Amino acid sequence: MTDAQVLIIGGGAMGVSLMYHLTKAGWRDVVLVEKNDLTHGSTWHAAGLCTHFAHNPTIQELRARSVRLYRDILPEETGQSCGFHRSGAMRVTSNPDRMDEFRHVAGLSDFTGYPLEVLTPERIAELHPLAKLDGLIGGIYEPDDGHVDPTLATNAMAQVATRNGAKISRYNPVRSIHREDGKWIVETDKDTFRATHIVNAAGTWGWEIGHMMGLNIPSVPVLHQYLVTDTIPEVTDRINAGLPELPMIRDPEESWYVRQERDGLILGPYEKDAQVWSIDGVPPEFGADLMPPDLDRVEHIIEAAMDRVPALMNGGVKTVVNGPITFTPDANPLIGPAHGLDNAWLITGSSMGVMEGGGSGWFLAHWMTHGAPPMDALAVDSRRFGTWADRDYRVDKAIECFGLQFGVHYPGEERPAGRNKRLSPLHQLMLDRGAVMGAAYGWERPNWFSDTPGDIAHESFRRPNWFLHVAHEVETVTTKAAIADLSVFSKFDVIGPDARSFVETLGANRAPANGRIGLTHVLTPAGGVLSEFTVTMLSDTHAYLTSAAAAEQIDLDQLLSHAEGKDVSVINRCEDFAVIGLMGPLSRDILRAHTDADLDNGFPWLTAQTLDVAGRPVRALRVSYLGELGWELHMDRVHAEHVFLTLEATGKPKGMGYYGAYAANAMRLEKGYRGWGSDLTTERSLHEAGLGMFARAKGRDFVGRDAMLDREDRDDRWNMVLLEIHNSEFDPFYAHSVLQDDQVVGIVTSGAYGHRTDKTLALAYLRDRHATEGLSVSILGRKCPATILPKAPFDPDNTRLKS
Structure with a gap:
């Protein structure tokens, strides 16, 4: 041997x-x-x-x-x-x-x-x-x-x-x-x-x-x-x-x-x-x-x-x-x-x-x-496909990729082969209501909603055909309420006597109090952001973690590795649980009709409770990626259709509609919220991403701690900014160069048009963090003036979230 x-x-x-x-x-x-x-x-x-x-x-x-x-x-x-x-x-x-x-x-x-x-x-x-x-x-x-x-x-x-x-x-x-x-x-x-x-x-x-x-x-x-x-x-x-x-x-x-x-x-x-x-x-x-x-x-x-x-x-x-x-x-x-x-x-x-x-x-x-890649690995990470990528999928996609070896790569492109591998229990209900679907880690998810049967996205580098549909979804969320199928989230239970200490040492943030919701980021040894988890402490012995759909295997590997030597069990709930998003100023009234819980003073922002909703047990999280009053309702998939239809029956007379991933992306940018996989990657630290408030290093030990602190004080530290882009005929998406005069000083990581604020917005990293004046963004060869927004342009004080 x-x-x-x-x-x-x-x-x-x-x-x-x-x-x-x-x-x-x-x-x-x-x-x-x-x-x-x-x-x-x-x-x-x-x-x-x-x-x-x-x-x-x-x-x-x-x-x-x-x-x-x-x-x-x-x-x-x-x-x-x-x-x-x-x-x-x-x-x-x-x-x-x-x-x-x-x-x-x-x-x-x-x-x-x-x-x-x-x-x-x-x-x-x-x-x-x-x-x-x-x-x-x-x-x-x-x-x-x-x-x-x-x-x-x-x-x-x-x-x-x-x-x-x-x-x-x-x-x-x-x-x-x-x-x-x-x-x-x-x-x-x-x-x-x-x-x-x-x-x-x-x-x-x-x-x-x-x-x-x-x-x-x-x-x-x-x-x-x-x-x-x-x-x-x-x-x-x-x-x-x-x-x-x-x-x-x-x-x-x-x-x-x-x-x-x-x-x-x-x-x-x-x-x-x-x-x-x-x-x-x-x-x-x-x-x-x-x-x-x-x-x-x-x-x-x-x-x-x-x-x-x-x-x-x-x-x-x-x-x-x-x-x-x-x-x-x-x-x-x-x-x-x-x-x-x-x-x-x-x-x-x-x-x-x-x-x-x-x-x-x-x-x-x-x-x-x-112990970490030298650059963002998501495009090549060997864990970006799961067991759902079966024989038929790999054959169909290989044929498609070969035939489209020279295909146009549109922003957010959705290719047709290998679809319908993972379906939420609400899938057919979404289709019946006009959802135009996209794929995320094998899951089918609504991208946007159309009132035209059989409508599809006309892919373009310029303003697409779904722009006005998304505007309508955003208006409905903002003025009334809208419901969404969010079941594509990756979802994990961590259960056992060491659950609290597990979360406390998992990433850069402390574990939230019982009944509270927090955000924690797992770091690489070099201090970059590997994973982002929304953490709900249901009790000292039970933590519930959610993350991006595409992160399922990456995050599961991290959780299982971190569990070694601790008295906890990590349970993958991705297929077990469905998630319904109910968002907007009327969401409380709609939900209140189907639960006895106190949804006013008894259920503040960033808290969680187990509720009986329409006669079904639900983990209700008062959290919103959209910047509006709202709840995520997590439940066993067998209950999802009943809860959805019950909420819909109450909400439709009040003007409730639906929203998809594209509307969510536009609204989160109006709040300046970072997205894992685009704005948050292994290349950049929490402080560079403008999320230093989630880095609680004092008296704590976690992977990447010292490297993160070292990067905080370096002169060559990058800096993420939220840009308003002016005089642009096109909406930004990703990988546009940011210039100061004619010098390239940064790169856009995500962007969209903000319908609530009437602003064209982009999150971007400046590799020269002192280059804050005279900026422009190069979009399809055109230099568009840009200014840094000092705070989120929509509800910067979180008044709507806390209402």
Whole structure:
């Protein structure tokens, strides 16, 4: 038996990058096992494209770090080239919505420091003289993009890692995995390993290795084809003239990419009807293998590419590559801790394994070394899918993601595949009342309500078709009352003699008194915000915690870990309980009709009681995310329909309506309330987020305490502000750069139009916290003046909440 500090399973770009970065971080006894040879699976046949284009700062950083690693760092460390070509890349379009997307990504990139150039048709012709301009309205240019030789890059990382002490065991497939005496026991053909940490980096085989670990890995191999041409005279002429390599060109509307390959071109199409492969297990003999060409499937895309780049017609097809790449349900990789398992990690599922591999290894190595990711991890966190992501879901979403590889990423986009996985007991009642549904962690939830049967959201970067509907919902909440299905909350009971001490040491805030409601934030070791819980102390021995839907597995892991050594039980109530929100100035009158409780002086703001409502037991929490008088009513799901219909029957004659997630988002911004996952992330501390009032460090010990206090006094501390944006035709959403004059000083994390205040609002972090005057926000390429609001623009004294 061989002991290892960490055992990495999988020798593609992702696993080898992790091995490289762990050894650079000082880890020793790092072992990588690979069933074939390095790069076998999907890395070896990848086209090697590398880009900085991304809609999320974390994804962009993974890609940018990969470029720097392949282009600069590895050649310096090894003395050998990784075959990186800094060709630049462009995306072109005939779609106005796509141009909005390009402007938005360019604005994000101004903040992250990887500036991208929005193109006119004339500039496209200048950069890529072989492309026809017919129908094009513009594009975007990524000057530092390029392509790399995947095999050279992977082997270079392996060379440095083994020089630093790592060991690689090739042609050594894993046969079984289990836990024994706090260690991972991994049996392979050649040896049995006893490891403290285990990492699934198996890529194409990620589902199978996950199955051995006891995990559901929501990834599916999908076959992707690209063709390599013979010599093309136009390319040869450029080479002979000493001209630079052509930039890569992508036409997302027609779903293809083209890049230069020596004196020819590579064309890669993405068809809409993707072909999944080996869903439930890859053939054991599969290694550096390919499928037969199937160009009939993509003939129409090839023809479209030839129309745009006619030189493609002047070179015959030399090679067709048809091999598997893995897709997760959102096309982002799975990186981070494995849910429910100690010292188990994932770095797998990337459809862009070479493009993101170098950065992904850095990301997970930092997480494993420091106990927290180096950046916000939500876009890649391996726990963002639950057991509801079953076989049908992962297949349907993989096909959808492949077909929409070049789809427009609208703000708040809702894609149709894989829906109706988790339904609240009020689901059909919501549909009957005109709810237009969205998805949150598998749950169906009302986004907004329409009086037109079959209405859907017309997605846009500009003001959407649901704007006036949301305005009506907000007016109803503000002037009368409205009811909502809030069952998507993550919900947990903590029961036992140590329940109070459990909450007292869980996060940065103290436990509330019995019958009171408080807010506590679990921190990372670096002092960032990992989780946000609304905590209700029902008694000294019973705490009830709620949090965001998408945080279910992340938060459950934290609660179970914190419970070790304490006399408590943590019970996941996500499927057991339903939640009804009843909000607005008439909410008390409506609720009073169905309970004997004193809802006036006997039920103040931020308190909780167990009530009999319409003859059913309910945990009633007087709390509101909207800034209005109201209650959250938590109950066993079997009681939800009865309670809802009873309240509705009383409320409708009083003008009561319904509200959804979009109205809630607009109203919470008018109160300046922060949202977990957007405004609150592991990157920023409570003080940076403007929530220092929830940091009660004196006389207490909790994870991240000292780091949080240290960050409070640092000169480079960021600062969250609530902005009013002026003269904007568009409503902000996320990732818009904040400028002072022409200097980028911050980034928007969330935004919306506030219907109660008639203000366009955004929460933003200023990385220069002294830059408070002369601000503007860049929205779709337009600078809109902005001012910092010193207090919430709606009911700043909480008069309505306390009424």
